[in-house]
Amino acid sequence: MRYYDKLIFELSKPGRKGWSLKDSFCGGAAAPAAPVPSGLCRQTPLGLPEVSEVDVVRHYTNLSQMNFGVDTGFYPLGSCTMKYNPKINEEISTLFDDIHPLQPESTVGGVKEVYEKMDSCLAAITGMKHFTFLPCAGAHGELTGLMLMKEYHISRGDTARTKVIVPDSAHGTNPASAAVCGFEIIVVKSGANGLVDVESLKPLLGPDIAGIMMTNPNTLGLFEREIREIAALVHGCGGLLYYDGANMNPLLGMVRPGDMGFDIMHLNLHKTFSTPHGGGGPGSGPVGVAEALVPLLGKPHVSGFHGNAAVILKAYAYILTLGREHISMAGKLATLNANYIKESLKDVYKLPIPTVCKHEFVFDGLLNDGAREGVAGATTLDVAKRLLDFGFHAPTIYFPLLFHQALMIEPTETESKEILDEFIEVMRKIAAEAAEDPDILHQAPHDTPIGRPDETAAARNPILQYR
Amino acid sequence: MAGLSYFPHTGEDIRLMLERIGVKSLDDLYSDVPADFIFKGEYDLPEAMSEQQVRDYFHSLASRNVPLKVFAGQGAYDHYTPSVIPYITSRSEFLTAYTPYQCEISQGTLRYIFEYQSMICRLTGMDVSNASMYDGPTAAAEAVRMCLASTRKRSKVLVSDGLLPHVLETVRSYARYSGENVEIVPDVAAAVDADTAGVIVPGIDRFGIVRDLAPAVEAAHAAGALVVEYCDPSTLAVIKSPAEWGADIAVGDGQSLGIPLAYGGPYVGFMACKSEFMRKLPGRIVGQTADAKGRRCFVLTLQAREQHIRREKATSNICSNQSLMALWVTVYLSLMGPDGLRKVNALCSEGAHYLYDSLLATGRFAPAVEGPFIKEFVLKPLVDPAKLQQALLDAGFFGALLTPEGYVSFCVTEKRTREEVDAMVKVIREAAL
Numbered sequence: 053m054r055y056y057d058k059l060i061f062e063l064s065k066p067g068r069k070g071w072s073l074k075d076s077f078c079g080g081a082a083a084p085a086a087p088v089p090s091g092l093c094r095q096t097p098l099g100l101p102e103v104s105e106v107d108v109v110r111h112y113t114n115l116s117q118m119n120f121g122v123d124t125g126f127y128p129l130g131s132c133t134m135k136y137n138p139k140i141n142e143e144i145s146t147l148f149d150d151i152h153p154l155q156p157e158s159t160v161g162g163v164k165e166v167y168e169k170m171d172s173c174l175a176a177i178t179g180m181k182h183f184t185f186l187p188c189a190g191a192h193g194e195l196t197g198l199m200l201m202k203e204y205h206i207s208r209g210d211t212a213r214t215k216v217i218v219p220d221s222a223h224g225t226n227p228a229s230a231a232v233c234g235f236e237i238i239v240v241k242s243g244a245n246g247l248v249d250v251e252s253l254k255p256l257l258g259p260d261i262a263g264i265m266m267t268n269p270n271t272l273g274l275f276e277r278e279i280r281e282i283a284a285l286v287h288g289c290g291g292l293l294y295y296d297g298a299n300m301n302p303l304l305g306m307v308r309p310g311d312m313g314f315d316i317m318h319l320n321l322h323k324t325f326s327t328p329h330g331g332g333g334p335g336s337g338p339v340g341v342a343e344a345l346v347p348l349l350g351k352p353h354v355s356g357f358h359g360n361a362a363v364i365l366k367a368y369a370y371i372l373t374l375g376r377e378h379i380s381m382a383g384k385l386a387t388l389n390a391n392y393i394k395e396s397l398k399d400v401y402k403l404p405i406p407t408v409c410k411h412e413f414v415f416d417g418l419l420n421d422g423a424r425e426g427v428a429g430a431t432t433l434d435v436a437k438r439l440l441d442f443g444f445h446a447p448t449i450y451f452p453l454l455f456h457q458a459l460m461i462e463p464t465e466t467e468s469k470e471i472l473d474e475f476i477e478v479m480r481k482i483a484a485e486a487a488e489d490p491d492i493l494h495q496a497p498h499d500t501p502i503g504r505p506d507e508t509a510a511a512r513n514p515i516l517q518y519r
Numbered sequence: 520m521a522g523l524s525y526f527p528h529t530g531e532d533i534r535l536m537l538e539r540i541g542v543k544s545l546d547d548l549y550s551d552v553p554a555d556f557i558f559k560g561e562y563d564l565p566e567a568m569s570e571q572q573v574r575d576y577f578h579s580l581a582s583r584n585v586p587l588k589v590f591a592g593q594g595a596y597d598h599y600t601p602s603v604i605p606y607i608t609s610r611s612e613f614l615t616a617y618t619p620y621q622c623e624i625s626q627g628t629l630r631y632i633f634e635y636q637s638m639i640c641r642l643t644g645m646d647v648s649n650a651s652m653y654d655g656p657t658a659a660a661e662a663v664r665m666c667l668a669s670t671r672k673r674s675k676v677l678v679s680d681g682l683l684p685h686v687l688e689t690v691r692s693y694a695r696y697s698g699e700n701v702e703i704v705p706d707v708a709a710a711v712d713a714d715t716a717g718v719i720v721p722g723i724d725r726f727g728i729v730r731d732l733a734p735a736v737e738a739a740h741a742a743g744a745l746v747v748e749y750c751d752p753s754t755l756a757v758i759k760s761p762a763e764w765g766a767d768i769a770v771g772d773g774q775s776l777g778i779p780l781a782y783g784g785p786y787v788g789f790m791a792c793k794s795e796f797m798r799k800l801p802g803r804i805v806g807q808t809a810d811a812k813g814r815r816c817f818v819l820t821l822q823a824r825e826q827h828i829r830r831e832k833a834t835s836n837i838c839s840n841q842s843l844m845a846l847w848v849t850v851y852l853s854l855m856g857p858d859g860l861r862k863v864n865a866l867c868s869e870g871a872h873y874l875y876d877s878l879l880a881t882g883r884f885a886p887a888v889e890g891p892f893i894k895e896f897v898l899k900p901l902v903d904p905a906k907l908q909q910a911l912l913d914a915g916f917f918g919a920l921l922t923p924e925g926y927v928s929f930c931v932t933e934k935r936t937r938e939e940v941d942a943m944v945k946v947i948r949e950a951a952l
Contacts, residue, residue, distance in 0.1 A: 053624065057815060060634050060853050071601065071859030077869035078937050087868055088891040092729050094759055098857035099641040105603060108853045112607045112631070112846075119627030121615030129617055136525055137615050140570050144577040146605070146779075152589050152597070152917055153783030159587060159912060162580035163782050169565075176563040188653035188784065191826070191836045199696040228826035228836035232664070234698040237831045275551045306549060307556050326525075330843030331628040332618040332650070332803065334785030353692040356594060356656040356685045356772070357783025369577065375567025378523045384545040385526055385533075391548060392536045408542075408551050436621070446621050451827065468527035469536060500623040503810040510808035510820040514797070516647050517637040 055501040056114040061518045063111060064101035070108050118501045120445055122328075126471050128393075130412045130448035130460025131223065131271060133301050133323035135386075138373065141326065141366035148365065153357035163361065166368050170338075173371050177379070178300075179310020180317060180340030184349050185359040190298055192354060193318025193337025194229035194265070199352040200316055201263050201292050202233060204345055210290065213262035217291075219248050221272060221452045223298060226265045235262060242454060246272040246405045250281055257285055263292035268312065269299050269410035271452040271460070273390060283313025292316060297337075300324045301464070302387045302410035305380030315342045325367035336363040385465035386411040389472060393463055396476045400483035404455060411464070417457025418483055422490035430486035432457040434493035438485070441499045442478040523567075588939050590874070590911075590918030592895040592930030593725065594655065594683045595783065596775045598753065598863065599934045604777060604850045608843055618803070618839060622818045628842060629817035632805040635845040636791075638852045642755045643769035644762020645791035650803035651840040652788030655749070655772025656689035659719060661790060661801050661835055662747045662770050663690060663699055666717025668834065669745060669799045673716035675700045677707045679735075681724035682749055684923075690719070708738035717745035717768075722761070723754060725922065726888040727871075727895030727930070732764040740765065745796075751775050752789065752848075754893050756860035761791075768792045777851035778844060787844035798824060801835030866933035867894035870940065874931050877944045883907075883952065887926045897926040902952035910950035916943045 103111075121127070127134035148163055157164060167185060174183050187193040198216065205213045216235040218226045220242055227237045238256050243249035247270070264286050268276045276282070286293055295309040295317035301324045303309075309317050321327050322335035329335070336359060341349055374382065387410050394403065394413045401415040421429030436446035436459070448460040463472060485492045497503065528536075533545070542548060549557060568576065589597040608614065612627060619625030619632075632650045639648035652658040663676045678690055680703050687703060694701035704710040707718040718739045723729055732748065739746045747768040748761040753775035761769035774786040792800055798821065806820035826833040855863065871894045878884050884898035900907060900919070904927055908919050916939075919927040931940065 055626075055814060059630065059637075060849075061637065069856060069858060070603075070854035071856065071862070073599070073859065073862050073866060073933060077866050077933070077935075078873055087872060087893065088729055088758060092731060092759055092891060094755065094757055094763065096644060096760060096763060098756060098860065100638060100852050100855070100857050100860065102856040102858070103853055105854065108603055108850060109607070111853075112850060113610070115627040115630050116607075116610045116612040117627070118624075118630070119612040119616050120621070120624040121612050123611035123615045127617070129620070132617050134617060137611075138525060140573055142609065142614075144574060147577055147581040148584065149779035149781050150586065150589075150597075151584055151782045152587070152591055152780050153595050154591060154593060154920060155587065155782075155917055156908075156912070159585040159917070160782070161583035161585075163584060165580055165583070173564055188657070188841075189837075189839045191838045192653060192657075195836055199692070202696050224825075224827040224830050224833070225836050225838050227831035228829070228833045228838075231831040231833070232836045233696050277551055277553060279556075280553065305562060306558060307552060308558055311556055311558065328614045328843075329617045330841075331613055331616045331625075331846070332842035333653075333839045334787075334841045334844055335839060351692075352696065353688045354657070355689060355784070356654045356786070360784040361782035362785060365577070369573050372565055372568045372573050372576065373525075373570070374523065374564075376562050376564040377567045378526075379562055379564060381523065381526055384548065385528055387548045388528075388533065388536055388540075388545060391540045395540050408548060437623070440621060440624055445617075445624065448620075466525050466527065469532040497623050501626055502623055502814050502816040503812060505622055505808045505810050505816045505818050507808065507818050507820070510806040510818050511823075514647075514804075514820060515807040516633075516797075516804060516820075517640045518633065 053118055053501045056118060058111060059518055060101045060103065060111055063103050063107045066102055068102045068104050070103050070105045125443050126467060126475055127445040128447050128461045128463050129445060130462040131298055133462060133464055135326055135464040136466035137326055137328040138370060141369040144369055145362045145366045148361060166365055170364055170368050174319060174338060174340060178317060178340050179308030181343045181346050182349055183338045183340040185338045185364055186355045187337035187339055188355055188360050189333060189335040190318060190320040190337045191225040191229055193339050194225055194296065195232055196339045196352050196354050197294050197316040197318055198229055198233040200341060200345055200348055201294060203348045203351050204292060205262055207348060212260055215260050216262050217256055217264040221270050221454055222265060222267060223271060223296060226296060246274045247276050248282060250278050253282065253285060257289040259290060261289055261291040263294055265294045265296060267296040267299050269302060272405060272414050273409040273412040275410060279312045298323060302383045304383040306383050310342060315345060321363055321367040326370040327363050327366040334360050334363055336360045382465050389463040389465060389467055393461055393472055393476060397479055400480055412460060412462035414455065415459040416455040418486050420487045422486045427490060430490040430493040432459045434496060435459065435482055437504065438482050438493045438496035440497040444475060444478065587915055587917040590916055590929050590931060590943060591920050593920055593928060594685050595780050596930065597780055597932050597934050598775055598777055600777045600779055601854050603854060604847055607850050608847050613846060614843065619819060626816060629805050631846050631849050633807065633817050635849040636805060638849060639789050639791050642752050643791045644760040645769050646794040647797045647800060648789060648791035649800050650805055651845040652790050652802060653841060654786045654788045656686045658770035658788030658790045659686050659749055660690050660693035662719060662768050663694065663701055665768060665799050666745045667699060669796050670716040673714055675702060675714050676716055677710050677718045678703045679707050679720045680705050681721045683725045686749060708734045711738045711742045711744055713742060715742055715744040717747055719747040719749060722748050722750040722758060726897045727892040728888060728890035729758050736765045754864060757864045767796060773848045776848045778847055785841060785844050787841040787848060799834055802837050803840045863933050864893055867931060870931035870935055871896060874929060874940050881944060881948045883947060894932060895928065895930040897922060897928045900927050906952045910946055910952065914946040
């Protein structure tokens with residue numbers, strides 16, 4: 053990667069153009085008079101760059117070369133399921149580009165089939181009855197699912213259920229989504245084994261509980277093995293169970309949330325179903341429900357038209373490629389890869405909960421951080437930054453909040469043993485560096501286009517647009 | 520062994536890895552899952568397809584969609600997409616990256632988001648833009664929340680019924696479940712009062728009319744309420760910007776900036792505001808800073824607003840943006856520049872007025888809502904609108920969308936040609952309606 057310092061505005065020169073449009077609409081016929089009165093017209097200059105087509109292509113190509121993607125290398129970002137994004141899915145995803153979202157059903161037979169087949173495939177995979185495809189992301193799916201939870205209670209005249217239970221290990225979006233949906237949030241603690249503590253849960257249950265949001269396996273990569281009892285307790289008090297599908301990958305083709313007692317769930321098509329993350333989006337977060345909630349499924353209208361149709365197409369292509377034959381292999385290999393890394397590094401990184409994990413696991417920093425008189429030890433942040441020097445993306449850091457030095461590693465199934473072995477070797481080398489001279493880590497990264505930025509200055513004196 | 524080109528494991532790899540872990544089989548890795556939760560049946564899924572079978576199948580699906588010349592808008596506009604854009608956005612360094620958490624290896628994403636924010640600020644005249652939202656309707660819904668959070672002891676947001684139907688529907692849904700008090704009214708200037716936290720008004724309404732926002736802005740500000748303008752960013756090249764009207768927050772859908780119709784998504788919402796409301800803005804924001812060597816660089820900033828720090832006290836639950844679509848818009852605006860974007864509007868306007876006049880000349884429509892328009896307009900049909908729509912579909916055109924009032928809506932973009940307009944008008948003139 054090479055440092056490239058231009059912004060598109062700095063390439064601008066008055067009179068340059070990067071567009072090519074016809075001269076006029078009516079080709080010489082008398083054009084209608086200027087339609088908008090001057091009082092409604094823009095007076096301020098637009099200030100957009102004036103650049104040529106070549107400028108644009110070179111500029112963004114240069115920018116892309118300061119970026120790291122799954123196609124660049126190993127991306128073990130926990131909770132994000134950075135699996136390989138198949139190219140055939142990209143190829144077919146543009147086939148519906150010319151369809152207007154308000155076109156009548158009689159003209160969109162192909163699109164309809166994709167939505168219908170996806171609905172039945174996702175129902176088969178999850179044990180839910182039907183899905184809505186309107187949500188555009190995982191957090192958007194959570195919000196939609198909570199709306200359905202609320203609608204369910206409203207439809208039964210049960211309006212006293214104002215609280216949602218969220219485990220302390222949950223993704224930050226869980227409590228945030230519940231708050232946006234107008235719920236009060238009650239936190240349930242995890243036990244020493246990293247799982248929801250059933251005894252702590254019991255006293256929280258009552259006629260004011262709308263439901264519980266669970267991630268299973270949870271954010272520590274551990275299967276909530278008491279889910280049957282949890283489901284019975286929550287259902288017993290009249291609440292519903294919401295399944296955060298962010299961690300569905302290891303259960304793909306193995307375990308169905310519907311069978312565990314969940315009533316509502318979302319899937320992240322951009323995680324489990326291989327659609328690319330695009331630097332933060334677009335994703336797709338379809339929400340599935342059990343039979344009792346099916347009549348309510350169309351009630352929340354959470355985005356403009358039909359959700360991110362092109363993303364749904366890609367995920368469908370992925371399901372067709374896996375098919376019945378290979379569906380379970382994705383989850384199993386993801387789990388194999390995670391356990392392999394965990395077992396290969398637990399003698400140099402702190403493993404707080406030494407049991408079999410699913411698709412990901414969490415270390416709590418280095419066993420020996422090199423701290424000594426006058427020298428600060430190497431932190432998880434330092435390990436993450438040092439990894440960048442070796443051509444790996446860093447794991448998720450400082451999440452979940454249960455540990456101070458959390459380092460959350462999710463390799464996914466699309467990485468080979470050779471890649472994992474390289475990663476393990478580098479992680480061991482970094483641990484050895486930390487023990488010997490933590491300063492090597494404090495100053496990392498050394499070989500990236502920029503060094504560590506001054507984030508405090510960025511927040512204290514925000515520069516948020518080019519002037 | 521693994522049986523799929525995306526799975527790199529050989530049988531020997533799996534054996535060695537299981538040995539290191541200390542278990543005998545892949546199934547042993549699920550020993551923590553209660554046995555009766557392991558699905559024992561056969562998944563009701565199609566049989567696996569080869570790559571060529573997948574391609575052929577999707578082409579067969581595509582052939583079941585009827586190709587139509589689009590003369591409809593209502594929130595999704597068939598503008599031209601320059602060929603450079605998909606070429607850039609499909610670069611896998613952009614496409615296969617995650618949210619730019621590790622800024623040292625994400626300067627590409629961070630820089631284009633900074634450029635995107637700058638361009639949105641320039642189009643709207645606002646001081647701060649976030650890194651984008653899911654789509655225009657959700658941006659409007661987030662704006663309701665922002666108005667309530669930015670004003671003290673005010674409980675209500677007034678939303679103009681001139682907004683597009685899909686925006687109103689989304690705003691209404693968010694409000695229903697959040698408990699926010701949202702009122703949809705014909706005239707916000709008349710309805711605004713001391714309990715109003717904010718008003719949402721369209722720069723161009725669902726009839727395509729360019730609105731004079733001065734009365735609404737004056738009334739709202741006089742009552743101490745915030746003004747949110749919902750705008751079509753493409754048209755901001757020629758019509759008054761939100762800042763020129765005096766709006767506090769600008770939202771809308773970036774789809775009109777060269778993003779394909781794609782049956783409704785992915786699109787990209789934008790949201791920008793005056794600097795005083797910066798810390799109430801939802802979503803990701805990118806800021807400029809420097810590294811230790813003084814090199815200019817970019818980071819995600821002002822994160823104290825966000826869910827991963829604030830959890831239930833965050834400004835929003837949103838934890839992503841539509842990054843790749845923000846890149847799409849950024850490349851579009853870079854290519855078009857000020858002159859290109861004005862040219863797009865000039866061509867749309869010329870085509871739309873030509874169609875408007877031609878339709879009236881058929882004698883099958885009457886004027887409905889008077890006012891200046893650019894690319895979209897409504898007419899009162901003097902024929903059965905259902906028959907009209909079907910006649911158009913049969914001839915390969917999509918237009919004449921029905922409004923709740925019984926008007927029909929048309930839209931003309933620069934992608935249409937005079938020949939296409941003439942052909943559609945001929946169908947309307949000659950059809951037995």
